[in-house]
Amino acid sequence: MSDLTPSTTASEGALIGLRFTPDIQAAYLARLEECGNEVEAAKLLKVPYRAVKSLRQTDQAFRELEQTAMEVFFKGTVEKEAVRRAVKGVRKGVYYKGEHIGDERVFSDTLMKQQLEAGDPKKYGKNVHHDHTVRVGVLVVNATLSEADFEAQYGQPVEIITVQPDSNEEA
DSSP, X not given: OOTTSOSSXXXXXXXXXXXXXXXXXXXXXXXXXXXXXXXXXXXXXXXXXXXXXXXHHHOXXXXXXXXXXXXXXXXXXXXXXXXHHHHTXXXXXXXXXXXXXXXXXXXXXXXXXXXXXXHOHHHHSOOOOOOOOOOOOOOOOSSOOOHHHHHHHHSSOOOOOOOOOOTTOOO
């Protein structure tokens, strides 16, 4: 549990029909840390979900506490489970002609890749750099310009390359 858990909480049965008081809010946030689902956390405390939604819409501090509770759930539950599945794998039944003949351990390469990218993005992240600078080009001009006029007009020196067709090439 994080520090969102109240020091004293009302019994769950006593929460029926009460306003969404600070103690009840703290109990809701503690449940949210455990289950990661707003509707389920409210249901566990017998608090109408519309009361949670209403407070979320009107109270910035509550929204932030709710977000923190979700982050605690994610880091404490979801991330740990992802690491476990990636490193230790999960058991999966093996069937032959509809009959269970054993189990195999299946690992998730995708989860492992995601954990590596999150843990060390410089080493395992997507470090793709796209350079869209054009370094070579051809300019076709309908008029004849001298090298000096070209440089004056376009601000770059011109390099004239004459390409002769290879006489050995077949048509």
